[in-house]
Amino acid sequence: MASQGDQELSSRAKEDEGDTSAPSKNALKKAAKEKERAEKAARRQEQERQQKEQAEANDTSRNLYGPMQSASDRRPVQKFTELAELYDAKEDQEVTVDARIHNARVQSAKLAFLVLREEAHTIQAVIAEGGSNKISRQMVKWCGGINAESIVRATGLVKQPKEPVTSTSISNFELHIESIYLISEAAQMLPVQVKDCMRAPPMHDEESKDEPEIDSQGLPVVSLNARLNNRVLDGRTAANQAIFQLQSGISNLFIEFMNQNRFTWINSSRLAGAATEGGAGVFEIKYFDTKAYLTQSPQFFKQMAIAMDMKRVYEIGPVFRAENSNTHRHLTEFTGLDFEMVIKNDYHEVLAFGEKLMLYIIRNLQTRAEFKRLTKVVDQVFPGAGDFKLPADDSALRLTFAEAVKLLNDAGIEAGEFDDLSTPQEKALGRIIREKYSTDFYTIDKFPSAVRPFYTMPDPANPKVSNSYDFFMRGQEIMSGAQRIHEYNQLCECMRASDPPLDPLSEGFRHYTDAFKYGCAPHGGGGLGLNRILQFYLGLPDIRFATMFPRDPGRLAP
Numbered sequence: 001m002a003s004q005g006d007q008e009l010s011s012r013a014k015e016d017e018g019d020t021s022a023p024s025k026n027a028l029k030k031a032a033k034e035k036e037r038a039e040k041a042a043r044r045q046e047q048e049r050q051q052k053e054q055a056e057a058n059d060t061s062r063n064l065y066g067p068m069q070s071a072s073d074r075r076p077v078q079k080f081t082e083l084a085e086l087y088d089a090k091e092d093q094e095v096t097v098d099a100r101i102h103n104a105r106v107q108s109a110k111l112a113f114l115v116l117r118e119e120a121h122t123i124q125a126v127i128a129e130g131g132s133n134k135i136s137r138q139m140v141k142w143c144g145g146i147n148a149e150s151i152v153r154a155t156g157l158v159k160q161p162k163e164p165v166t167s168t169s170i171s172n173f174e175l176h177i178e179s180i181y182l183i184s185e186a187a188q189m190l191p192v193q194v195k196d197c198m199r200a201p202p203m204h205d206e207e208s209k210d211e212p213e214i215d216s217q218g219l220p221v222v223s224l225n226a227r228l229n230n231r232v233l234d235g236r237t238a239a240n241q242a243i244f245q246l247q248s249g250i251s252n253l254f255i256e257f258m259n260q261n262r263f264t265w266i267n268s269s270r271l272a273g274a275a276t277e278g279g280a281g282v283f284e285i286k287y288f289d290t291k292a293y294l295t296q297s298p299q300f301f302k303q304m305a306i307a308m309d310m311k312r313v314y315e316i317g318p319v320f321r322a323e324n325s326n327t328h329r330h331l332t333e334f335t336g337l338d339f340e341m342v343i344k345n346d347y348h349e350v351l352a353f354g355e356k357l358m359l360y361i362i363r364n365l366q367t368r369a370e371f372k373r374l375t376k377v378v379d380q381v382f383p384g385a386g387d388f389k390l391p392a393d394d395s396a397l398r399l400t401f402a403e404a405v406k407l408l409n410d411a412g413i414e415a416g417e418f419d420d421l422s423t424p425q426e427k428a429l430g431r432i433i434r435e436k437y438s439t440d441f442y443t444i445d446k447f448p449s450a451v452r453p454f455y456t457m458p459d460p461a462n463p464k465v466s467n468s469y470d471f472f473m474r475g476q477e478i479m480s481g482a483q484r485i486h487e488y489n490q491l492c493e494c495m496r497a498s499d500p501p502l503d504p505l506s507e508g509f510r511h512y513t514d515a516f517k518y519g520c521a522p523h524g525g526g527g528l529g530l531n532r533i534l535q536f537y538l539g540l541p542d543i544r545f546a547t548m549f550p551r552d553p554g555r556l557a558p
Contacts, residue, residue: 430475
């Protein structure tokens with residue numbers, strides 16, 4: 001007779017026999033199929049790996065292309081060629097270039113085309129199977145898949161194409177690739193395409209979005225904000241390369257002229273312990289445990305240098321204006337070209353010098369071969385860049401403020417004799433002068449004293465007007481200048497009489513006014529805006545196009 005324990009064991013065994021958790025036949029079949037698929041995938045991957053290894057083993061070009069670090073068989077390059085040198089290249093000349101991939105496309109398994117770009121210069125490159133280097137199909141495929149904007153080192157032979165290549169700046173030659181290595185790979189997805197930035201931007205005044213617009217042909221038109229937000233990519237276009245090379249040229253021409261006239265280049269501070277020049281429009285910053293201010297101009301420092309007996313000085317540097325002006329010609333930071341000089345007889349010596357300076361800069365921009373070439377590049381995107389007018393005799397048109405007001409009034413545009421000119425009035429005057437005098441550059445002398453800074457010398461014969469002047473290009477101001485008050489007592493009186501009154505003995509002004517207490521020669525000068533000269537010479541619609549990394553009330557990056 002079975003015990004109670006045996007009966008319990010028997011009962012559990014029967015329950016186990018009735019357990020329905022074991023895999024069903026369908027589940028077993030499904031698992032078998034999945035196993036079979038996995039085995040097939042593994043066999044396929046292994047087969048592909050073996051084929052790839054076999055292809056690489058048979059790749060006759062395996063040492064002629066690929067990432068730079070893996071190109072162990074490369075010989076050191078003895079001479080590099082810039083694309084700019086290839087306009088006058090020779091047939092079958094072997095060259096090595098470092099350039100960006102502007103475009104890459106595979107024509108067939110045996111043929112691929114690249115467009116190589118360096119600064120504003122482009123050339124077509126051809127990668128064809130075969131040849132003396134036994135270019136492989138693998139190399140052709142790899143070249144056609146290089147991401148746009150990647151940097152490569154390419155060696156090849158210069159050849160004349162059957163027909164000129166109209167899509168590149170170097171149209172009479174192309175480069176037949178012998179070897180090519182990837183120096184730096186660009187991301188596959190870019191926020192904006194450089195080729196899209198090469199087309200003209202929208203010209204409306206206000207832009208409410210950063211997304212590319214679509215033109216009538218369905219092509220993206222990149223907005224100004226989108227360009228500035230992606231300035232590194234936008235800056236690679238031929239037009240931008242030319243714009244900033246011209247900016248460099250203007251600076252160098254300014255330096256040339258100053259050095260020819262025995263000026264000394266000075267470098268003054270951009271920090272001040274008080275808000276000077278009236279206290280308006282300055283940026284306040286923390287300076288350790290106290291406050292400091294970014295200077296509005298090097299004006300005070302230039303005058304103090306004259307008081308040091310440095311008869312002629314100039315400076316190139318940033319200028320800061322805390323003005324909430326959101327216009328096409330205003331920035332909160334721009335580059336100033338400043339000069340100051342001793343006056344021997346009359347302040348018109350300074351005015352005449354400034355006119356000669358601007359004529360020197362503009363005329364050289366118009367006549368030097370490299371500047372002419374760069375201007376033509378800009379003209380392709382901004383039509384009219386090369387049509388800046390100067391009088392045939394290279395003289396500067398000079399008007400008094402009263403004469404300028406009369407021209408406006410005669411044209412039916414109301415302007416006051418002692419009121420400053422508004423921007424619309426300035427533009428209208430520029431159009432009148434261009435039509436009447438055939439010039440885009442002119443100066444206006446004898447501004448009303450009420451619209452000039454406290455340190456401006458009044459006209460002794462008529463204190464209502466001053467010994468001051470502005471320079472204009474295409475009807476817009478590029479420089480403000482004047483004879484400065486150099487007598488201590490007169491300067492102090494003018495400061496106290498200004499609106500609002502200024503204390504010449506305060507900490508912010510004491511060191512400046514003391515310079516005149518110790519004796520200072522009569523002097524005058526001016527401050528040119530580099531960005532505006534470039535903008536108005538080229539006729540650019542916005543000063544931000546003439547500024548590499550612009551700062552305005554709404555922009556602090558990049």
